[in-house]
Amino acid sequence: MAGGWSRFALRFSEYYDSISAQSHWTPPRLRNREWMFIPWGGAPPDRHRSFPDKNALHSYLRSRAPHSCFHSTAYYQDPSHGKMSEKGWLGADLIFDLDGDHLPGVSDNDFPAMIEVIQGQAWRLWNEFLEPEFGFNAKHAQFTFSGHRGFHIHVRDPSLMHLDSNARREIVNYIRGEGIDIQSTISDDSGWGHRAMNGIDSTLGKLSKISNGGRGKGAILNELHGILTTRSKSPRVNLKSTSKASIEELAMLADTEDRVSRMKQDPSLAVFGPKCTPIFWELVKGDSSVVIGTAGETDEVVTVDTKRVIRWVGSLHGKSGLRVTELPLERLDPDSSNSFDPLTEAVVFNGGSSRVRILSEDVTAEISGQRVEPSLGDELEVQESMAMFLCLKGWAELCK
Numbered sequence: 001m002a003g004g005w006s007r008f009a010l011r012f013s014e015y016y017d018s019i020s021a022q023s024h025w026t027p028p029r030l031r032n033r034e035w036m037f038i039p040w041g042g043a044p045p046d047r048h049r050s051f052p053d054k055n056a057l058h059s060y061l062r063s064r065a066p067h068s069c070f071h072s073t074a075y076y077q078d079p080s081h082g083k084m085s086e087k088g089w090l091g092a093d094l095i096f097d098l099d100g101d102h103l104p105g106v107s108d109n110d111f112p113a114m115i116e117v118i119q120g121q122a123w124r125l126w127n128e129f130l131e132p133e134f135g136f137n138a139k140h141a142q143f144t145f146s147g148h149r150g151f152h153i154h155v156r157d158p159s160l161m162h163l164d165s166n167a168r169r170e171i172v173n174y175i176r177g178e179g180i181d182i183q184s185t186i187s188d189d190s191g192w193g194h195r196a197m198n199g200i201d202s203t204l205g206k207l208s209k210i211s212n213g214g215r216g217k218g219a220i221l222n223e224l225h226g227i228l229t230t231r232s233k234s235p236r237v238n239l240k241s242t243s244k245a246s247i248e249e250l251a252m253l254a255d256t257e258d259r260v261s262r263m264k265q266d267p268s269l270a271v272f273g274p275k276c277t278p279i280f281w282e283l284v285k286g287d288s289s290v291v292i293g294t295a296g297e298t299d300e301v302v303t304v305d306t307k308r309v310i311r312w313v314g315s316l317h318g319k320s321g322l323r324v325t326e327l328p329l330e331r332l333d334p335d336s337s338n339s340f341d342p343l344t345e346a347v348v349f350n351g352g353s354s355r356v357r358i359l360s361e362d363v364t365a366e367i368s369g370q371r372v373e374p375s376l377g378d379e380l381e382v383q384e385s386m387a388m389f390l391c392l393k394g395w396a397e398l399c400k
Contacts, residue, residue, distance in 0.1 A: 004391060004397060004398040005040055005041065005067075005392075006040070007398070008040075008321065008388055008391070008392060009040040009065060009067070011321075011349055011351075011388070012040075012065045012066075012067070012316050012318075013062075013065035015065075015316060015348055015349075016058075016061040016062055016065050017062055017065075019058075019314075020058075021054045021055045021057070021058035021059075022054060024054050024057065024058060024314055025313050025314045025326065026054055026057065027071055027093075027312075027313075028156060029075050030051060030052075030053065030054070030057075031050065031051075031052055031053075031079075032075040032076055032077070032079060032090060033050065033071045033072050033074075033075065033076075033079055034047065034048060034049065034050060034071065034072040034074070034076060034079035034080070034087065034309070035047070035049040035050065035051065035057075035069070035070065035071050035072070035079075035312075036048075036049065036069075036070040036071075036072075036309050037049065037060075037064065037066040037067075037068070037069055037070070038066055038067045038068040038069075038070075038318060039064070039066055039067060040066070040067045040318070046064075046066075047309075048079070048080055048081065048082050049079075049080065050079040050080040066318075067318030068311070068315070068316075068317060068318040068319075069311070069312040069315035069316075070309035070310060070311055070312060071309060071310065071312050072092075072307065072308070072309050072310075073092045073093045073095050073154075073302075073305075073306070073307075073308045073309065073310050074089055074090070074091065074092040074093075074306055074307050074308070075089075075090040075091050075092065075161070076088050076089060076090060077090060084307055089306065089307065091161035091162050092161060092163075092306040092307070092308075093154050093155065093156050093161065094154075094155040094156075094157070094160050094161075094163065094168065094171075094303070095152060095153070095154055095155070095302050095303055095308065095310055096125060096130070096152065096153040096155075096292060096302075096303055097146070097150065097152055097292070097302035097303065097310070098118055098121050098122045098125065098150045098151050098152075098153075098290070098291070098292060099118070099146075099149050099150040100114040100115060100117060100118035100149040100150050101114075101149050101150075102230075102291055103117055103118060103121070103226075103291055104223060104224075104225075104226025104227040104228075104229070104230050104286065104291070105219070105222045105223025105224070105225070105226040105227070106118075106223075106226075108149060109360070109362055109363045109364065110363075110364045111343075111363075111364060111365050111366065112343060112364065112365070112366040112371070113364070114149065115149075115342060115343060116334060118149065118150050118151060119151060119332065119334045119339075119340070119342075120334045121290050121291065122143070122150075122151035122153065122332055123332045123333050123334060124290055125153065125175065125290045125292070126141070126143075126153060126329065126332065127333075128191065128195070128290075129174075129175050129191070129290065130153070130155070132191065133174075133191045134171065136155055136157065137157065138329050140155055140156050140157040141153060141154065141155050141156070141329070142154040142156070142313070142326060143326065143327050143328070143329055143332050144311075144313050144324060144325060144326050144327065145322075145324065145325045145327065145340070145342040145346055146311055146317070146324060147311060147315070147316065147317030147320055147322045147323060147324040147325070147346060148317045148319050148320045148322065151332070152310060152311070154310070163306075164306065165304050165305065165306055168303055168304045168306070169303075169304045171303070172292055172303050172304060175289060175290050175292060176234075176285075176289050176290075176291075176292065177192070177285040177286075177288065177289045178234060178236055179236060180192055180285070182196050182281055182284060182285055182288075183267040183268055183281060184267075184268075186200075186267050192288070195288035195289075196284060196288060198288065199284040199285070199287040199288035200264070200284055202287045203224075203280065203283045203284050203287050204254055204260060206220050206223070206224060207224075207247075207250060207251040207254045207255070208251070208254070208255060210224075210247070210248060210251040211248075211251040211252050211254070211255040212255075221244055221247060221248070224247050224283055225242070225243075225244050225247060227282075227283055227286030227287070228242045228247065228279065228282060228283060228286070229242055230286065230291065231282045231285065231286050232282075237282060238278070239278055239279060239282065240274075240275045240278075241275060241279070242279075246275065246276065246279060247279065247283075249275075249276060250272055250276040250279050250280055253271075253272045253273065253276055254272065254280070259271040259272065311324045312324060313325070313326050314326075316348065318392060319392050319393060320388075320389050320392055320393060321348070321349060321385065321388035321389050321392050322342065322346040322347060322348070322389070323346045323347075323348050324346075325342065325345060325346045327340040327345075343366050343367055343368070344367075344368055344369065347367060347368050347385045348385070349384050349385045349388060350368065350383070350384065350385060351383075351384040352383075352384060353381050353382060353383050353384065353387070354381075354382060354383075354384060354387035354398060354399075355379060355380070355381050355382075355398070355399040356379070356380055356382060356387050356390055356391065356396040356397065356398055356399060357377070357378070357379050357396060357397050357398075357399050358374040358375065358376055358377060358378045358379075358380065358390075358395065358396050359376070359394065359395060359396055359397060360376065360394070360395040360396075361375070361376040363395050365386065365389060365390060365393075365395070367383070367385045367386045367389050368383060368385050368386070370382060370383055370386050372386065372390075379399060380396075
């Protein structure tokens with residue numbers, strides 16, 4: 001728990017006090033949802049809560065002003081029952097949770113850069129997979145900024161609410177390219193076929209920069225190594241090596257025009273040898289897919305788990321001070337002229353300023369247009385929203 005949290009808890013309380021009960025957004029079928037709240041100060045979560053209406057929820061918020069608020073993705077007959085097996089599961093929303101902390105080669109320490117990348121991933125997930133390939137309709141979908149490191153897509157199509165975990169896992173596996181024979185799809189007029197063609201050129205371009213020792217070689221090598229490490233965790237992937245040295249070896253082999261030409265003419269050829277050819281195709285898959293989460297990690301579980309909880313839209317995130325915020329689909333596109341800016345639009349607190357002492361090395365933050373790139377031990381005078389963000393993330397402490 002962040003130091004000086006009592007001051008931030010008071011501000012959270014003032015925020016919830018300032019909102020009327022009827023202005024709260026609540027998920028459909030509120031009475032059938034389980035709620036969970038994380039208190040301040042490290043106390044255990046308060047869960048198995050249910051509320052009959054917005055007034056009851058509002059009363060709880062005003063009395064507790066929690067660190068973080070969640071509701072179930074599932075609908076239950078008795079959401080307040082203490083045993084999951086006896087709640088009476090009725091169905092669940094289909095949730096996609098994209099967390100920038102799991103992106104290969106992307107660091108949470110450069111927060112604005114991470115947010116930009118993960119927003120692009122969320123847009124790709126909908127625009128390249130969920131709508132065109134699965135036929136999901138935007139009228140059944142809700143798009144939200146999580147309040148911290150990512151975005152959520154909630155799909156509430158009645159025809160999907162009874163999908164079991166296996167069916168949901170198949171969706172995730174397809175998006176991640178699991179079980180896709182990418183070499184054979186290249187000749188297909190399919191979504192993965194088109195993505196593979198683009199992924200080949202993208203991956204070859206990155207490998208070329210590595211082999212030529214160009215500017216940014218280290219960052220690209222880290223990115224590709226992150227992709228390879230992530231993909232190697234899947235039980236369906238069998239690679240002889242995932243080391244940076246192997247990627248550099250592949251980069252040298254891919255710097256030969258004859259090999260690349262033969263590979264493009266016949267993708268089934270192992271033109272990069274028995275060790276590096278599989279590495280190349282996994283990198284192409286990694287470039288073409290969307291990272292919902294590595295097998296076994298939390299974000300994939302959000303989609304697959306039919307009894308999960310998700311952050312409540314309109315609540316405050318206790319690790320950033322930012323609001324979980326809904327946005328229209330068209331504003332999810334990071335390249336649109338009116339693209340959603342979470343580091344401004346999800347900011348709630350715009351009081352005075354505070355002095356903070358930096359506790360972390362090599363971090364970058366940007367809140368409400370104020371950008372800081374401090375060094376360990378620096379003392380900075382920053383606006384309230386920035387001070388709250390830095391302290392709740394554990395990157396700084398309030399100066400006494």
